Amino acid sequence: MKLTTLMASAALALGFAGGAIADGHEKTKVGFVYVGPVGDGGWTYEHDKGRQAVEAEFGDKVETVFVENVAEGPDSERVMTQMALDGADLIFTTSFGYMDPTNNVAAKFPDVKFEHATGYKRLHPNVSTYSARFYEGRAIQGHIAGNMTKSNIIGYIGSFPIPEVIRGINSAYIHASKVNPDVEFKVIWVYTWFDPAKEADAAKVLIEQGADVVLQHTDSTAPQAAAQEAGNVVTFGQASDMGQYAPFPRVSSIIDDWAPYYIARTRAVMDGTWEQKDTWDGIGPGMVGIGEISDAVPADVKAEALALKDALADGSYHAFTGPLNKQDGSPWLADGETADDGTLAGMNFYVEGIEGEIPQ
């Protein structure tokens, strides 16, 4: 009881501080909670680039703070509380596992705005969620991969069998098999987002099984290095450009670009126009970027890939457009029908043509 009262009074004090911000007297304080180190070269690195963009955009009108390597669970709850107590006006929590902690802390600090990446729980009016439609990037990858493979075997390093990752596999497969009906996907689940040793092992196994294209849904550059060693294997950068492996084996990449969103949300807090929302943006608004397609890709394939990107960006084409069947052959989308966000968000099935089972 006592703690709640103290929290409430602390929050109240912050509320007054918030008033000062509106007058332009004080800096807006934006906190970031990271699950990995800022130097991971992937997921957290890109979030931190977003933070730096916020600083560059608003200069001394804003103060940003961050804590890296924060474990999901009670540690993240403590770090968020601490940021709120220290006077943060807006806090971005950048890992799926921060979902319940974010909502718990948000309940105690109604005047602080919370933004949770990749989650779906918005239990309080001061919690928003945001994520990116990475599957749009996967469509382009699939298109290039289907054209580039000679062995017709494409390897895929899956992190966890969750909707996010399954969407990516489906999207890549649909577009690879469109240009190359003989293509076959081999998926290895490594049950980690970031573990260079495991990722390298997975890449090597896939290459030994004949894959000459390796797609990854993990964040380290280890698969790139394994492909480089093998010599004739194509890869794509994940989360970050991984440009150090261009032009080959890395022929393109999916880049998370959080900067526009972070700047927009910070501005909304400054203007007092921040409202709860659920954002799921793709290539169009710039949240998903496609890294430069290198010259290792034939010019006509590159042109097609760029056209596909434009079509995805302006909304004239959806990555999941029928006719599509589920793996078991049952119909999913009729000719010309596109998938709704609800189905995509909870996707737990492969599309027809992919072999193997999703581990349960």
Place this chain on the structure above:
Amino acid sequence: MIRLEKRPQPSKAMSWATPLLAVVATMIFGGVLFAALGKDPIQSILTIFWEPLFGEFSFFYRPQLLIKGAPLVLIAIGLALGFKAGIWNIGAEGQYIVGAICGAAAGLAFYPIESVLIFPLMVLSGALGGCLWALIPGFLKVKFGTNEILVSLMLVYVAEQLLASMSLGLLKNPEGFGFPGSRNLQQYPSAHNAELIAGTGMHWGVVAALIAVIFAYIMLTRHKLGFAIRVTGEAPRAAKFGGVNPARLILFCLGASGLLAGLAGMFEVAGPAGQISIDFNVGYGFTAIIVAFLGRLNPLGIVAAGLLMALTYIGGDIAQSQLGLPAAAIQVFQGMLLFFLLALDVLTNYRVRFGTGEVAT
């Protein structure tokens, strides 16, 4: 030539002073490290050690100290029993995970029935799970002479895979939109390990840690079993002649440490963490090894060491966000603590000789 010579009788006072000296040395060299990073060293050290205890928001941090320290103490107490006898359970992290899985599973099996019996049942299954997981290396050691260090450590990775599989399969929240992770036990009153007095951080895990400390203290100082443990560690042959059954001692030490680690996991998942998820474990089982040694394998020392480690974690996070210290610098700082402790231990037990001739190499 520098060589180490064993002191015939290490100073008793020194062996108690080393942890304090190690903390002081860590503060000094940590300060130098922070200064090299361009941060004010005094302010950095104060932020880590003072801010959580006496700072503006200490009303929030002090309870956090208990939440963070309780699992460390609970696990370290169990480890210390084995370490004292020369039985090295390095896999407490795995036993912690299995305890959490068993505890949570026992609770979730009854969802959404409310009953006062559910929580005690969870405690029992958590303890049993951790205990059985630790008895695997114990049994293999007794039966086949395997090395318990390796087996217990390897079982951590097995437990992690089990955790991932549970989060994605058996224990997955059916209302979680296909995302990994179990139901949140914080929202299931019968299974929730809530604060006993709101705002104090005092939950059943803290109580269990205190009870474990008292039991371990009495056992080690007053009980025959504690005597057997100490003798086995100090003079294994003498212990054998004295009638200590090594196989039973191995099983007892591993089982007891596994039981306590399992309890820690169970209290964590039912309380502060709330749910089984792929990244549920955060390294308490490994940090507890440091805590056990920092506390001189003494139950009371372990309480102090556990709170100190918790303090560096909480203060470290504050320093990160307030002063912009990188997480790696905080980890180096925590590493220094163990390094200086071990270094000072060597100097307590050995004296350095700068000999010239007599040692041939």
